[in-house]
Amino acid sequence: MSRDPVVAVAGVNVGALAPETEALLSGNQAIARGAIEAGVTLAIGYPGAPASEAVEACLPAAGSELRVEWAVNEKVAFEIAAGVAWSGKRALCAMKMSGLNVAADSVLAVAASGVNGGLVLVVADDPSAYYGMVEQDSRYYALMGALPLLEPATPQEALDFTRMAFDVSERTGAPILLRTTTVLAQSVGLVIGRPTERTRVRGTFAFDPDRYTKAGAARCLAQHKGALARVREVGRLLEPLVKQEAGAGRTGAIGVGVAWCHLLEARARVAPDAPLLKLPASYPLPEKAVAGFLAGLERVLIVEELEPVVETAVRALAAHRPGLRVLGKLAAVGADAAASSGGVAGPANGALLSRVGEYDVDVVAAALASAVGTWPTAARPAGPVGSGPASQGTAARGTSAAASGTPVAASSTSAVGGTEGRDAEGARGLGQRAAGGTAALGGAEGAARSAAAAGEMAAVAAGCAGTAGRPPVFPAGCPHRGTYMALQQALSSLGLGLRDVVVTGDVGCAVLGALEPFSACATEVSMGASIGVAQGFAYAGAGKAVVAMIGDGSFFHAGLPALVGAVHRQVDLTLLVLDNGATCMTGGQAHPGSPVQADGTRQIRIEDVLRACQVRRVTVVDPYDLRRTATAIMGAVKSRGVSAVIARRACEAFLPEPPAPPLQVRPNRCVGVAACQNSCIAVTACPALQVDEAGKARIEASACVGCRLCEAVCPTRAIRRPWRLGAAGRGR
C-alpha cells in the first residue's frame, strides 16, 4: 500500500461507470470520463497539478483501444497526440499551464495545420498559485494560435464539454483547448455520464506538405487563414451553449468558467434582478449572443479569473454603445472614469476585480454589489490578503483599517480579488479575510458583520499570531533532506559557506532546499532550468563554485539539452541529481528513469545518460549515507568541467513496503532543543521530530520512517534505533 500523504478511498474507475447513473467525480475525472465516452484512443500528458488527474483517471480504462501514458515532457506529449489526431484518431493531451508554455511551439504549429481526428488539449490554470508556479492565463494561447477554447464551469460540464470538444474538433478540423482552473479540476460534484462511443478508426495519414509543413511563407499564410476560418466555425457551433439568466435589472453580468458558479450565487445574495450571461468559452467570443445580451443594459460586469480576456472583447463590442459601461478589472477611461467616481462605489479607476488570485462568492458579490450600486461605501472590503493589488500594500501586512475593525473608505484603490489567501502572513491575515468576507454580504447586515468579524478575528490573530502559515517542508524520510544536509557538510569541509557558492534549484520537490534550514537553492525558474542558469552564473563568476540541483523528472523533462550544452562548453559546475525514482511531487508518476513499468517500458539510467553525454565524473550515492554523499559532492565541486552526483533513493511516500521502525530519543542524553548547538530539529527540519514538554526532542512514531538522518547529526548520540534500546524491530 502506498504511503502517499493524500489519503483517499480507492480511485473511481471512470471508464466503468454505468451510463445515466450519477457519480461523484472531480473536474479532472469528469474530463477523463468525457474523453473515454468520446472514444479517445490516446490519453497522454506530463504530470503537473492540477491537470495530472485528467490523464491518471484514464489509466484504469487503458487497454487495446485506449493507450494511456506519461510523456517525457509536455511538448513531446502534445506532438504524440498530434500524430495520432493527424492519423484520424482521437487524442487527449493534458498539462498544467506551465506545461503549455513548454509545448507552445508545437501547439501553435499544429493549430495552424488543423487536425483530422479529434484533438483536445486540456490545460489547467492555477489562479492563486496553489502549486507555486507563475500565475498565468493560458487563454492568451488561444488568441495567439487561433485555437478555440472551451471553459467548463462544473464537473458535469467538464464531462459534457470534453465529449463535445472531440466532435467539434473533428467537424471543424481545429484542435480544441479545454481550459480548467485548480478549483474546477479538484472540485467534486455530481456527474451523469452517457454511453461510450465506439470509434474504431484505422489510422491513416495522407501526404500533404501544404498542410503539415511550414515550408515557405505561402503555406504558413494559408494555414493561418485556415485556422482563423476554423475558429469562426467553432464559434458558430458554440453559440447554442450560451446560457442566460433573465433579470429586470439594467446592470448585468457575464461569467465564464468556474467564476460563473460564484457569480450565480453572488447574484442571489446581492443583485437578484441582474440578468446574467454564461459563456462556454472566452475565445471565440459568441458575439451575437453577447451583443443581444448587452442591448438592454446600462452596465455590465465581466467576471473571469486572471486576465481580462472576455472583458477586452466585450469592450470592443460595446464601442458603439457609449452609454454602456463595461466593468471588471480594467481601469475605466474617459467618460467611464468620470462616471465611476459618482455612480459606482468603488475604486476611482473603475476596476472592481483583480487580475491576481482566484475568486469566490464573497469576492464576486462585492464586485456585483458595486456594479449595481447597492454596495454600502462604509462596508467595502479591503483587498484580500495574498492576492490582488492591495496585497502588495499595507493591507497585506495586517495594518489595514479592516483588520482593526475600521471600515475601509470608498476611496481605497483596492480592487476586489482573490480569496482566503495563500499568504504566509500567519493569523494576522485572518482578520482581514473575515472582514472582507462578511462585508460581502452587502447592505446593513454586511456592514455590521464586517465590523464584528474584523474585531473578533483580530482577537484571534492577537492570540495566535504567526501560526497559520505553514512553510513547505521535506516529509519525514525524504531522501532529498539527506542530499541537502550532505551539501552543507561538503561545502563546510571545503571551507565554503552557502553564500560562497551559487546553488540553482529546479521545479519539484528539490526546490524545498531553498527553505530553512538548508537555504541552499537561490533560484527556481522552470523544469530543467537549473543547469542553464548555473552555466550563466559560472560565466559571470558569481560564486566560488556553482552547483545545479535537479530532480530526476526534470532531468529528463528539459535538463538534458542544457546538460549537453554545459558539457560542450566545458563549464565548471557540479550537477546534483536528486533521483527518487519517480515524479513524486505530483503523485509518483513514472518517468524514463523509473524502474520498468507494467505496461512494458525500458528504464534509462541517469548515470548512463550522463556518461553518454561525456560527463567525466559521475558518482551514485545513497543520500541516507551522509558521509559518502558529502564526500562525493566535495569531489565533484573540486573537479573541472561538469561533474555529477546522483543521490538515489526511492521516495518513501510511494514505497509499497512498510517503513523501518521509528527511532527513539534517549531523554537522559538529549540536552534539549534550545540548548543543543546542533539540534536534530534545527539541522534536519524533519516533521517527525517534535519537542516534548521538557524541551527535549521527541520522535513522533506515526511519522518517523527510520531514515536515521537525525541520528547521524545528534551530537550527544541521544537518538537510536529501537533495537539499540532493547525493543524489537529491524534496521534499514
Next chain:
Amino acid sequence: MAAAGLQPAGARPAPRPRGGPQQFDVVAGGLAAQGVALLAEVLAAAARLEGYPVQYWLDSAEARLGGGVRVHLRLGPAPSPKVSRGAAQVLIGLETAEALRLAPFLADGGLAVVSTHAWPTLDAKLGRRPYPDAAAVAAALAGRAGRVATLDLARIAVEGAAPEAPPRGGEALAALGALTALWPGVDRESVVRVLRDRMGAEADAAVEVCLAGYRAVAGDE
C-alpha cells in the same frame, strides 16, 4: 475512552436539515495523511445517500510538502464549490492551527470539532513563534461558534482500531463519528454504510474508529 471537551455544553444542535432548498456547508482541514480528502469523500457520499445535492472542493496542493489540506463541502443547491466566509455550519479541524486557519468560514452559532493534536511548524519548535494548542483554538472559536468540541482524535483512532493498527486517515474517521453525534446533518448509519462500501479491507477498522469517535462524544449506547 478518550476525553472529549464540549464548550459550551448548553448549546442545542441545529434542527435536522431535511427538505426544501436549504444549504449546509462544512469546512475541514488538517495535515497530509490525516485524511481530510477521505473525510470529504465519505461525508459527501453519505450526504448523497440522504438526498442532498453535494459538491466539495479539496485543496491538497501542499499535501506532499508537509502543508495543510482543506476541503469545502457543500450540501445543498448552491452553485459555487467554495464556502463563503461566515457560512459554514460545521468546522472540522484535525490539527489545531489548521482549524484556526478555517475560523473565518465558521458561521455564527456553528459547530466546531477540533483535534487536540498540534503539529508545530519548525519556527514554533525552535521557539521563534507561538503555536496554538487546542484550548487556544477553542477559546478563539468560542466567540463565534455555538459549540466547540475538542477531541483527542489521534488517540480515539488508535484505541478504536485496537488491537489492529488504525486505518488510513484514522483521525478523520474519528472526527466523522464525532460529527454524527454532534450534528444532525448526516446520519451515522449513512456514514457507516459508505465506509463499509468503499473502504475495502480497511472497512471494519474504519467503522470501528468512526464509532469510537461517536462514542467519545455521545457515550456508550
